[in-house]
Amino acid sequence: MFDLLIKNGKVVTVDRIYDASICVKDGKIAAIVESDHELAAKEVIDAKGNYVFPGAIDSHAHLNDPGYNWREDYEHGTAAAGVGGFTTIVDMPLQNEPALTDAKIFDKKEEHVSPKAYVDYCFWGGLVDYNLDALKELDTKGCVAFKSFIGPVSPDYVSLTIGQAREAIEILKSVDARAGFHCEDYSIIKWEEGRAKKKEKNDWRDFLNSRPLIAELVATQSIIELARELEAKVHICHVSHPKVAELIRKAQLEGVDVTGETCGHYLTFTDEDVVKNGSLFKCAPPLREASAVEELWKYVNDGTLSCVGSDHSPCELSEKSEEKHGIFGAWGGMSGIQNVMQVVFSEGVVKRGYSPTILAKALSEGPAKTFGIYGKKGAIEVGFDADLVILDAKKEWEITPESLYYVNKISGFVGLKGVGLPVCTVVRGQVVAQDGKLVGQKGFGELVKKIK
Template structure:
C-alpha cells in the first residue's frame, strides 16, 4: 500500500506531457503508472486533469536570513515559495549578516533557518576576495555553488576583479564546484553613473542607460573565457538580454561548462515598466526592450537558459523611495518568489504558445542539474523526491498585496493578471499548500546537499 497516489493528472516532463498516476512512498516517487490502474493507498488525491509539474527549484533567491529579517525571513520567504510552486530554494549568501563566507557562518546560518523553512533549501556559498581559503570547506559542508559579482554590489558584499575570479575558479575546479557570477562590467557602470550624475536632475532613463547591454555582455564573455581556459564550471546569473544568451549558447556548443539563468521579470516586463513606474521595477541588470523579451524566450525554449530563477530581492517600501535615496540609491531588486511560476506560465504558455515542457526544464530539471541535486530533485521520476505542483491551467488570477506571504507585501508583480496557477504544492509527498493557501508545517523543509548525479 502506497502512502499517497496522485491520480488523473497530466504529468509535465521536460520532453512530454502524459497522463499518469504518481505513487508516493516514504517521501519518494515509488511508481508512475498508467491512468486507471487499480492501486491501494492511504490517501488518494484526484487532481481532475490538472497539470502535475515537478516541484520548481528557485536557482536565485535572497531570503535575507539571518541579519536582514525586516526585509524577509525563512518563514515568510519559504511560505511564499511554496504558494508559488517552488519546493526547493537555492538561497544566496549576501543580504545575510554576516555573509555566508566560511564554515562557522555556514553552521550558524543552518541552525538559525532550519526551524523555520516550509520547503527544502540549498545554500549558495559566498565568493569574495577574503574567503578563498574557505571555499573547499564550504563545498564540503554542502554549498551547491558560489556567488560572485563582477559588477557593483551592495556594501555588505565584495566585487571581484577578473584576476581574482581566475584564482577562485582555479580553487573551485579542484573540488568540482560551480561559481555563479553577476555579470555587469564594473567600470562601465560606475563611469556611466558618474556621467549621469553630472546632470542637475536624473530620470529613470539615466538609470537604464547606466547599465547598458554591452556591460552585461563584456562581463559574461570574460567569465566564459576564464571557464574555457581553466575548464571550470560557471553559471551566469539573471541574463536579461538575448545577446548575452547567444554568447552563452555559443560557449555551450563549444564545450564550455556554462549554465545560464534568466528570471521571470525579464520574461514578463520591459524597460517601459521602469520608465512608467520607477523604483518598484528597478533591478540589475535592468529590464530591457520588448523585442529583447520576445527573443529571450527563444533561449529558454532551446535550453540555453536552463534556469528561471526569481532573484527574489525584497526590501521595505522606504528603501525604494526615490525622494529619499534618489534614482541611483533606491533599492534595486524585485520581490518575486511567489509570483514567478504563474507569471512565466501565463506569459510563456498561455500568451506565447510555448509548450509547458519548457517550464519543467527551466524551473526544475535545469536548476537541479546545474546545482548538482538532480536525482533527488528536478523531475517526476521513480526514486526522486515526491516534490509535485498541481497546476490549474484555467485558473485566472490577479496578484494583490494581500495575497503575498512576504514580510513586506510590495512587488512589481502586484497588479499583474494572468491564467494558470499552482493550487497545491507537495514537498516529499507532504501537502504544503492547498487551494493556494499555506497548510504546511514550519521546519518541515530540509537542507539539501549536492548529489553529484
C-alpha cells in the same frame, strides 16, 4: 499501501505530457502508473485533469536570513515559495549578516533557518576576495554553487576583479564546483553613473543608461573565457538580454561548461515599466526593451538558459523611495518568489504558445542539474523526492498585495493578471500549499546538499 496517490493528472516532463497516477512512499516517488489499476493509499489527491509538474526549484533567492529579517526571512520567504510552486529554493549568501563565507557561518545559518523553512532549501556559498581559502570547506559542507559579482554590489558584499575571479574558479575546479557570477562590468557602470550624476536632475532613463547592455556582454564574455581557459564550471546569473544568452549558447556549443539563468521579470516586463513606474521595477541588470523580452524566451525554450529564477530581492517600502534615496540610491531588486511559476506558465504557455514542458525544463530539471541535486530533485521519476505541483491551466489570477506571503507585501508583479495557477504544492510527499493558502508545517523544509 502507498502514503499518497495523485490521480487523474497530466504528468509533465521535459519531453512529454501523459496521463498517469503518481504513487508516493516515504517521501519518494514509488511508482508512476499509466494504466487504470486500482491503487490504495492513505491519502488521495484528485488532480482533476490538471497538469502535474515536478516541483519547481528557485535558482536565485535572497531570503535575507539571518541579519536582514525586516526585509524577508525564511518563514515568510519559504511560505511564499511553497504557495507559488517552488519546492526547493537556492538561497544567496549575501544580504545575510554575516555573509555565508566559511564553514562556521554555514553551520550557524543552517541552525538558524532550519526551524523556519516550509520547503526545502540549498545554500549558495559566498565568493569574495577574503574567503578563497574557505571555498573547499564550503563545498564539503554542501554548498551547491558559489556567488560572486563582476560589478557593483551592496555594501555587505565584495566584488571581484577578473584576476581574483580567475584564481577562485581555479580553486573551485579542484572540487568540481560551479562559480556563479553577476555579470556587469564594474568600471563601465561606475563611469556611467558618475556621468549621469553630473546632471542637475536624474530620471529613470539615466538609471537604465548607466547599466548598458555592453556592460553585461563584456563581463559575461570575460567569465566565459576564464571557464574556457581553466576548463571549469561557471554560471551566468539573471541574464537580461538575448545577446548575452547568445554568448552562452555559442560557448556551450564549443564545449564550455557554462550554464545560464534568467528571471521571471526579464520574461515579462520592459524598460518602459521602469520609466513609467520607477523604483518598483528597478533591478540589476535592468529590464530591457520589448523586443529583447520576446527573443529571450527562445533561449529558455531551447535550453540555453537552464534556469528561470526569481532573484527575489525584497525590501521595505521606504527603501524604494525615490524621494528619500534618489534614483541611484533607491533599492534595486524585485520580489517575485511567489509568482514565477504562474507568470512563466501564463506568459510562456498561454500568451506565447510554448509547450508546458518548458516549465519542467527551466524550473525543475535545469536547475537541479545546474546545482548538482538532480537524482534527488528535478523530475517526476521513481526514486526522486516526491516534489510535485498541480497547476490548473484554466484558473485566472490577479496578483494582489493581500495574496503575498512576504514580510513586505510589495512587488512589481502586483496588478499583473494571467491564466494558469499552482493549486497544490507537495514537498517530499507532504502538502504544503493548497488553493493559494499555506497548509504546511514550519520547520518541515530540509537542507539539500550537492550530490557528490
